[in-house]
Amino acid sequence: MTTFRESLARVASRRSFLAVSGLIATAMCRPALAQDAGTPSASGWAMTDGRGNTISLPTRPERVVAFSPVAAALWELGVRPVGVFGPFRQEDGSPDPQIGEVDLDAVVSIGDWEEFDLERLIALDPDLLVGLSLPDVPNTLWYVPEDASATVEAIVPTFGVTPSDRGHLGLIEDIESLAAALAADLDAPGIVATRNEFTAAEAELRDLLAEAEGLTALVISASPDEIYVANPSWFGDLRFFLAAGLPIIEPETEERWEILSWEQAAKYQADLILVDNRGGGVPFPVLDPIGTWQSLPAVQAGQVGPWHAVAPYGRRAFSNIVRELTEIIRQTDASVVA
Missing domain, CATH: 3.40.50.1980 (Nitrogenase molybdenum iron protein domain)
Incomplete structure (x- = not known):
């Protein structure tokens, strides 16, 4: 199994990043x-x-x-x-x-x-x-x-x-x-039902975000040494969430990641932080001892959730991710960051 740490190592290279996510979108037509x-x-x-x-x-x-x-x-x-x-x-x-x-x-x-x-x-x-x-x-x-x-x-x-x-x-x-x-x-009943469930999940997310005035989100990968701030324009799932109305902070780079040291952790302030969970889960045991992580308003408010950077390419799997994000946003206080 690919561990979280191994995945982060791959992310550092141009070639591996695109594939690890499996969820990217490019500006290229084909x-x-x-x-x-x-x-x-x-x-x-x-x-x-x-x-x-x-x-x-x-x-x-x-x-x-x-x-x-x-x-x-x-x-x-x-x-x-x-x-x-x-x-x-x-x-x-x-x-x-x-x-x-x-x-x-x-x-x-x-x-x-x-x-x-x-x-x-x-x-x-x-x-x-x-x-x-x-x-x-x-x-x-x-x-x-x-x-x-x-x-x-x-x-x-x-x-x-x-x-x-x-x-x-x-x-x-x-x-x-x-x-x-x-x-x-x-057109099989089960597949049609899954398609309808996806449509309903998307509509629920859009409706919720339309009312979530002032909400901001930051999407990252993290290790004990660095933070990788995701550029949403490079990720298919994040582009979907942007289109649904989720205000994802865009880092100051045209590349896939802006890489920051933990001393720079406060550069981007958000009400909600979504953390790359490849390798089995958000690495709280790894991040908990880091003082600058603990100082972030979203972390102090407990408003941290998983980012499923790698997931099956199916509608049912993505519906589950959309519904999970909807519930996270429903419980998020959009005033944590003024």
Whole structure:
């Protein structure tokens, strides 16, 4: 399992940051998924992925291997991957949050970070591998080692879902299009109910924020040595929350993070602080001894909540995050910072 500390180390690099979040949005446009593709016909199955590559196969893929957050989203939609790669189990044996509701006993793990097992991939005899393709790191799929990319392509056709200017919801919708092409019934009662629940959760958040006059929020990752202030324009989920009306403080940088020392912790004052919880939870034991952390008004008021910087790319999982944030905001005093 990727620990909180290890994740922070990755965040420091340009390449790793984009992938760790899984929730980013970029200002880049890219080809949309083919709306009429993925239907079996005399000519087989074909679909264009987020990289602009058209994957053409004799028949619809049945045996799918997917990156953990993508696998979780497909699972929500009734598509059952045979294998996954990426975060799988936590140290206590429980499912990693990124794997969502996937039955870990029903799938084979190809490996976590730097553990991609080509022999396991071959043994699964997959028809399609679905991964996360990042615009800043072209010609790669996250968690597929670059030195193994050519071998993987020789084993199985790959399909890349790509964050876009539409943010996190756009990523969710693209995976839904892929699921439909893999024979998922998006009109099934359970899926329609999930879609309606998401719409209701979004509306509730928007209504609450419309009344939360004066509220400010700060989103960070943190370690014992530094604070990483998130630039919301780089994160799909944060862009969604901004659009819903959450006033997230934007740091003085055009990059993904503004890195501050703990001596600079008071630079940005907010009524609510959301802290990156990758690795299992907000690291209060790590932050509690830090005096400047304890001096922040939001911390003193107990107005600190989790930021799910990595999460499944499914509508149900995101609905849960939206509802959780709504309850946090409902209990937040917007006058903590004048």
